[in-house]
Amino acid sequence: MGASPMLEYAFFEGRIVPFADARISVGTHAVQYGTGAFAGIRGYLDADGETINIFRLPEHAARLLNSAKLLRATLPFTRETLARTIVDLVEKNAPTGDVYIRPFVYKSSVQLTPRLTGLDNELAVYMLQLGDYLDTAAGVKAAVSSWQRVADNAIPGRGKLSGAYINSALAKDEAEEKGADEAILLDQHGHVAEGSGCNLFLVRDGALVTAPITGDILEGITRRTMIQFARDEGIPVEERDIDRSELYIVDEAFFCGTGVQIAPITSIDGRPVGDGIPGPITLKIREIFFDTVRGRNPDYAHFLTKVRAKVASAAD
């Protein structure tokens, strides 16, 4: 995600500390074996300039605890206390603009055996300032990856498990080395799964099409949001297997995710998507999304957890 300014405080080993003090041993199980799970949550500065809108915090907290279950990690947090811990950290950091929050559950023991049981678990949370990660305006180029999406019975991709992100990293490098911005990974059956760090939607004949949650994808919270926006707009949504060749004949396509937000796709494997510019359904959903996160859409105000921002003074 490039060099982004880290905010001052982190939650670490049960309390808020300076980020610089949130350190672990090189021998930590999660460092050696990738036995961690994380969340990625955005906080947006509201149009009022005084509030940080944390997007779908309860859903992110719930998914992180599900990822922890996959890791057999028992933690002294409920969804509610986890969400409260994140809000407390945002308040302590008093951001002045958009932030990205990274909670991390990890096997904290220094132990040699690659296993999930009999190890200590910890939660850490840190935050950084973050703007756009992929282009949300002009659109991006995608390339189908030669790396297969990690299968559910290899490393479950429905959780945000740290070790599985080697799969993402291999695909992302390959896409960029081909001159594209993001990868599209296929599953073991050759069906379209998702991007390296985002879900994928296509538009065919006025309907949104996306892979099912049994299709070796992360159960994306932005994905779920897109489906709701579309249905509320009367746009049909199909969750079904997608063939690779459909990518080359679709009318529109876009990636979505917390980091990516909504990134229209203008070409796939060098072939223009539709007219090679962001299409009308993509633009409509993007507009609803950004209005929502900036606090301008009362219909979806329940997606936001509001925290007071530090209002930048004239002297700042």
Ligand code: PMP
């Ligand atoms: N798939 C992968 C592999 C991801 O890393 C992400 C980013 N969390 C997503 C999809 C999108 O998920 P969400 O909308 O919950 O951020």
